[in-house]
Amino acid sequence: MTLAIKPAPVRKSVVVAAAPPRAFDVFTRQFDAWWPRTHSIGDSPLKRAVIEPKAGGRWFGLLEDGTEADWGDVLVWSPPDRVLLAWRIGPDWKYSPDLLTEVEVTFHPEGGGTRVDLEHRLLERMGEGAEGARASFDSEGGWSGLLKLYAEVADRGGA
Amino acid sequence: MAYADPVFEALSDGTRRRVLERLADGPRSVGELARGLPVSRPAVSQHLRVLRAAGLVSQEAQGSRRIYRIDPAGLGPMRAWLDQFWDAALLAFKAEVDRMEEEGSS
Numbered sequence: 001m002t003l004a005i006k007p008a009p010v011r012k013s014v015v016v017a018a019a020p021p022r023a024f025d026v027f028t029r030q031f032d033a034w035w036p037r038t039h040s041i042g043d044s045p046l047k048r049a050v051i052e053p054k055a056g057g058r059w060f061g062l063l064e065d066g067t068e069a070d071w072g073d074v075l076v077w078s079p080p081d082r083v084l085l086a087w088r089i090g091p092d093w094k095y096s097p098d099l100l101t102e103v104e105v106t107f108h109p110e111g112g113g114t115r116v117d118l119e120h121r122l123l124e125r126m127g128e129g130a131e132g133a134r135a136s137f138d139s140e141g142g143w144s145g146l147l148k149l150y151a152e153v154a155d156r157g158g159a
Numbered sequence: 160m161a162y163a164d165p166v167f168e169a170l171s172d173g174t175r176r177r178v179l180e181r182l183a184d185g186p187r188s189v190g191e192l193a194r195g196l197p198v199s200r201p202a203v204s205q206h207l208r209v210l211r212a213a214g215l216v217s218q219e220a221q222g223s224r225r226i227y228r229i230d231p232a233g234l235g236p237m238r239a240w241l242d243q244f245w246d247a248a249l250l251a252f253k254a255e256v257d258r259m260e261e262e263g264s265s
Binding site for chain 1: 237238241242244245246247248249250251252253254255256257259260261
């Protein structure tokens, strides 16, 4: 078996003008107001993006055709400074209840506003079950899917 | 929005995306990659240089040939995509918070 390279977590930071309670509220309860419409899985366009505001709550997209596409769930709900989300979408762009990668978002007072730190970690778990993951990357929904998404961003960026 | 990321730059080219799609099927030499693509071998080499600089493709010597591959689990591109994805998402988040903040204070 090939030794896989363990990918580093994705870490991002952004500073917003609002204080932590407002920043936390917008990130979670008003998730739909800012979540990019292009960031969705499923066969139908995204109508509404939802983070249920409680531990154990669902994180999902309500699609135009009335179906729901699960993305994960809320592992820790700790307003106004922390929310821990489970991201259960694999490299095949399908929801897998058994896959657990974590997205931790923390809110820190800074100046009069808030620094929001985001870490998406345990990405190596997406490669577990090696052959399965590789197969999915070779499929239309895997590699090609990723490349199409890049192309979409490229087209928008170039406009 | 500016996308100066080397991964993004590398993937913004259609031929390079096709090279990656071919590598997703398995490791290939330059010659094998050039076959079936409407570009010359030197052009494929140039594209591979860009892909390597972005960390998307690695190469190894096999006898006198160089073989190119993407990493076994394919997680490099996944991670790179997530990196872009969260950048875009957080920018949208910031825009919304700051818009509301401005409305609230006016």
